[in-house]
Amino acid sequence: MREKRSPSQLETLWKEKDMASGEIVDAMVVIKRTNGCCWVKSGGCTMCGYREASLAKVTEEDLTKQLEQALSRYKGEPFVKIYTSGSFLDDNEVTPAVRDMYFDAFKDCKRILFESRPEFITEDAVASLPSNVTIALGLESSNPEVLRTSVHKGFTPEDIERAGTLVKDHGLGIRTYLLLKPPFMTESMAIADAVSSARFADPFSDEISINPLNVQRATYVERLWKRGEFRSPWIWSLIDVFRQLSGTVNSRLMSSPSGGGAMRGVHNCGDCDRKALDAIEKFSFTQDLSDLDVGCQCQDKWRAYMRSEDMLGSPADLERDFTNELVLRM
Template identity: 40%
Template sequence: MAVWRSKDLLDGEAAGSLTIILRTRGCRWRRCTVCGYASEGAPATGDDLLVQFRAATKDLSPEDRVVKIYTSGSFFDPLEVPPPARVRILDGLAAAGVEKLIIESRPEYVTGEAVEESVARIRTEVAVGLETSNDLVRDRSISKGFSFEEFAAAAKVVHAAGGSVKTYLLLKPPFLSEGVAISDALRSARDALPSSDVISLNLCNIQKGTPLERIWMLGEYRPPWLWSAVTVLKGVKGVPILCDPVAAGTRRGPHNCGLCDEAVAKAIREHALTQDAGVFEDLDCRCRTAWEEVLALEDLAFGSPLGSDSRRL
């Protein structure tokens, strides 16, 4: 179990949030090429989860207006979080006066009953890892195992039950060039808009033991440039778009040249809380030209990603 405090967007303003990672048996799918959670998880009964939950919330304060409970899988998977334990967790949060709960689930575990049960106790947002609206990319590049249609159907169920939907998009799945990755994320945000109350742009990073790590070690993948993230964040309209640039500035995470990474990542974090694209206006660095050249060269000259041989860029 892990727990930490941060800030989250709540009704258009920054609010205190508590993130709790419950150690469950883990995701049942475990096949996504970019996901390091596949190797995590250990058998955990409902009682085990309640012990973890109580430990995580023992210092809950009125400042913690949002609580996020993540399981490295699906909160609504009854094998991961047995329904009686789920209800007791929901009751606990409601009794503590928490305003909003955010959980994650694959579409196949989203049922009207599960969402209603949650919404009856606490305002609930269900985060779904759509990653891209392109079924081919989601299937071949990520191995996600569900279609855009299944995502949209699950979003409908959440909305009909009174919940809200957070859609995760992945910037730069493997095998996409930098430029195609940007277009894919922009297009995906447009396609996901009718199903989403908020979009979260996840910048692909290389997690240990994943197929993506093997591709990266062969020099066939470079994590997205932070300039690409800025382009997508500026280009998405009509829905709040969040982004937490995890591992920014490292070789395994989204990065620019090393000199400007900290400033750009800071602006991205600020944008997540303010939705003000003005935070990007004063950013510049010499590497911006190199990034523009990568976009042009990959798509026009080579027609394929330059890979991590370009990581010194």
């Protein structure tokens, strides 16, 4: 059983590299505990396990203590990312007073990034934000049917477009998240969906982050995965998306896959996963396609896998349903 977690403690905090003002900089990532995403009450998104990071009653005092913990570990990083497993602009998760404390504490940073669903991105909310803010928008897909039935996102692509355009018009930044391989999609459908979604998001985005689906616990996708009805995407598919988009969009393309190389996350054959993921990390900073020049024997298997899926018209995990020999012969 999971240990009882204190509402006044941060979920976690770490340091990493990211980009700000065109340079690679140190970033501090803060994962807060809050009352959780409002959309979870309506069932939540099919792939989202963030409810695990949320608690029932997190008070303003708790949120202030979490900020104090973050500040005790802050070493002047120019980029601070604040994740709430929901929407930073939702007053039920983070009160306006606490939001202002964060903005004041990190006012000298080059960038502050947080996530929000579009319904909280109003004219008034955006007008009150400091100029160093970037809002991360979880568009996932620009296909309304995919959003409605596969992701169960609870908003439309146009809602995100409106929010993104409003934020841009106020001179703030937008990082758009796309989901590579929502459930019920074959690998080749997923690649095409990510490419067309990035083209949709490009006009109102500064950065497009492609997030390959990582099977999280206690989610609808996990049920499909356990039954062999879902395979997390191949790393080759993510590289293919970047190859198709590179030079055709203005936004910086990036990906920091969680669970990369594991069965639940984006993965290849196992032998080449680290090399391919390192290439993606490098490309995310340089945007240089030559950084994606990695290869492995399993690329043939990936192509055969996609052909087999297309012939069968099924997104089921063929590696588990058939022998590898059969997949390779098809």
